[in-house]
Structure formats: C-alpha cells, structure tokens
Amino acid sequence: MKKTILLLLLLPLLCSCKKAVLTTYDRAANVYFDLSDADRDSIVYTFAYDMTKAEDTIFVPVKVMGYRDQQARQYEAFVEKDSSTARADLHYDQLKPTYTIESNAGRALLPIIVHNISELENQSVSLLLKLKASNDFGIENPALIRARIIISAQLEQPAWxxxxxxxxxxxxxxxxxxxxxxxxxxxxxxxxxxxxxxxxxxxxxxxxxxxxxxxxxxxxxxxxxxxxxxxxxxxxxxxxxxxxxxxxxxxxxxxxxxxxxxxxxx
Structure with a gap:
C-alpha cells in the first residue's frame, strides 16, 4: 500500500520530466545606448572647472542586443540637427560614417569630441544623438537609440x-x-x-x-x-x-x- 501511494506521488513528477524545448534568440542583432533614464534625457558635460582644455571626448556606451560575432561589425550614429542647438565644427566634431564593435564584443563606446569655447560660459548647448540601422545592426527599440548631451562651461554660485x-x-x-x-x-x-x-x-x-x-x-x-x-x-x-x-x-x-x-x- 505504501509503495502504491509513493508511486502515485511520484507520477506527476515523472510526467513533468519531459525534455524542455530550448528557446533560442534568432532575431537580428540590434544596438542601443546603454544609459539610465536620467542620462538618456541629458548627459551633462561641463568645462566650467577647467579653462585649459581646448576639447574633450565624451564616451557614450553602446550595447549589442543579440549574438556576439567573431567578426568586427559596424554601427552608425548621427546628430539630429533640428533638435540640437550645438553646431558641428564649433561645439563638436562631426561624427564619422561608421563606428566599430570589435569581434566577440557586446559593447562599445561612441566618442563625441566637444570643444571648450567662451560662448559656453553664458549659454549651454544641446546635442541629440541617435543610432541608425546599418548593414550589421538594426535599431529595434526607438526609446533606447537616442541620447541628449548638454555641453556647458557655466559656473553657478556655490553655497559657501x-x-x-x-x-x-x-x-x-x-x-x-x-x-x-x-x-x-x-x-x-x-x-x-x-x-x-x-x-x-x-x-x-x-x-x-x-x-x-x-x-x-x-x-x-x-x-x-x-x-x-x-x-x-x-x-x-x-x-x-x-x-x-x-x-x-x-x-x-x-x-x-x-x-x-x-x-x-x-
């Protein structure tokens, strides 16, 4: 009797032990900006504390959604000028046609070169970056492919x-x-x-x-x-x-x- 009861208790477990179907990721690789919500809305960069730098580089993290590849791949980014107050060659260097994600890598850093000019002491400027589809990557989530950079050199009166x-x-x-x-x-x-x-x-x-x-x-x-x-x-x-x-x-x-x-x- 005890053996019969034990068998009845084990039966559901034995039935559930079927081979699980492995779910695989078979969608095309995508890229997105790997930022917090706050940084996505505005990455603030200031030259306020250093007059000596003529320029600096802001690195915006880019992440791959999908498989890594043994080959280096290219992604693309651009500045949405209608939504930016920063001007190319004055406030920042124009972006390159493509950027590389190295082989077997799942992320990269997009370099944005910004310039330290006197105008920024009185008024900050904004730069709206967007990723776009390339031959190697798609851009699946529109909410994750934009990033705004605020460039400034403006000081504020401290409490002390x-x-x-x-x-x-x-x-x-x-x-x-x-x-x-x-x-x-x-x-x-x-x-x-x-x-x-x-x-x-x-x-x-x-x-x-x-x-x-x-x-x-x-x-x-x-x-x-x-x-x-x-x-x-x-x-x-x-x-x-x-x-x-x-x-x-x-x-x-x-x-x-x-x-x-x-x-x-x-």
Whole structure:
C-alpha cells in the first residue's frame, strides 16, 4: 500500500520530466545606448572647472542586443540637427560614417569630441544623438537609440561663497579656481585661517594680474594685448578660445577683469 501511494506521488513528477524545448534568440542583432533614464534625457558635460582644455571626448556606451560575432561589425550614429542647438565644427566634431564593435564584443563606446569655447560660459548647448540601422545592426527599440548631451562651461554660485567672498560673478569664480586650485571652501568657522588664505590669494591676483602671471609661469597663463595695453586677454596657452577680458580703468589707471555683466571684478 505504501509503495502504491509513493508511486502515485511520484507520477506527476515523472510526467513533468519531459525534455524542455530550448528557446533560442534568432532575431537580428540590434544596438542601443546603454544609459539610465536620467542620462538618456541629458548627459551633462561641463568645462566650467577647467579653462585649459581646448576639447574633450565624451564616451557614450553602446550595447549589442543579440549574438556576439567573431567578426568586427559596424554601427552608425548621427546628430539630429533640428533638435540640437550645438553646431558641428564649433561645439563638436562631426561624427564619422561608421563606428566599430570589435569581434566577440557586446559593447562599445561612441566618442563625441566637444570643444571648450567662451560662448559656453553664458549659454549651454544641446546635442541629440541617435543610432541608425546599418548593414550589421538594426535599431529595434526607438526609446533606447537616442541620447541628449548638454555641453556647458557655466559656473553657478556655490553655497559657501557668501561666507568668505562677496560680489559673485562667474568670471570671479573662474579666477578663484585658477588661482587657488580649490573647487570649494568649507563653511566651518574653525577653517577660517585656511579659507582666508585662499581668498587672499585671489585678492592679490586681482590687484596685480601682471605680477601674478610673471610669478606663476608654471600655470601657463598669459596676458595678450592688441590695442597698446588698453585691454588684455587672459587665457591659458592651450586654449585661447576661453579668455577673460582685462581692461584699464581710465580714471584710476588700474586694470580690472571684466565679468559677464560688463562690470569690473573687485
């Protein structure tokens, strides 16, 4: 009796042990941008903290949906210009006709070369990228084949600024970064000696930018004039496209940097 009961209990299990049908992926290979939802909407890249770079490369991850291949394969991408404010050859290098996914690879990085120009200090620009079908890859999911890049060089007033400095402007902030090589100061009162030291470095530079350039050749900044010394352009030797205007005050004879509002930086 016990054997009969055991057999009845095992019977459903034995019947279910049929050979499973192996489901295979037999669709054509596709590519898509391997990004989070937030990054897909806007990958933000800023030159704000570095005036020295004339250009940089943003790498956008591309992933294969489907089999890997023993042969290298080509995928294609383009900029949707009607939906972009960035301009080719000014804000970014034009894309190549094709890009490679190496053999046996399931992903690649799409390089986007962007340029650091002074216009970006006042206004960011956008670049809408899209993948498109190639001889080797399809683009099955429209929601996953687009990516927007925001290119900027615009600084914003940090919370600590008013504790140690006054008269905020983006130009003054940029000069602070150049002179002190500090991205932030603390708001702790006990840090006052250290923070005031950095503030003083900036004030000394503002009072005599010519002496600062002479005393710090290792920083590779120059002052160049085309009007017999009435105005100068202050910039890093590697990137003349990002310059700050230094202008002589006719009343005092002193030179002041000019901020984004046309006011003297003090």
């Amino acid at each position: 600024w008013t504790m140690w400095l006054d008269n905020y402007s983006r130009v003054k902030h940029q000069l602070f970064l150049i002179v002190t090589e500090q991205r932030s100061l603390s708001t702790v009162g006990l840090d006052a000696p250290k923070n005031l030291y950095f503030v003083n470095l900036l004030l000394m530079m503002l009072n005599d930018p010519f002496k600062w350039v002479k005393d710090h050749p290792e920083k590779n900044y120059v002052l160049s004039s085309k009007d017999n010394g009435q105005t100068y352009q202050f910039y890093h030797v590697d990137n003349p496209n990002r310059s700050i205007l230094l202008r002589k005050n006719s009343a005092s004879g002193k030179y002041y940097f000019i901020d984004e509002s046309g006011k003297e930086v003090r």
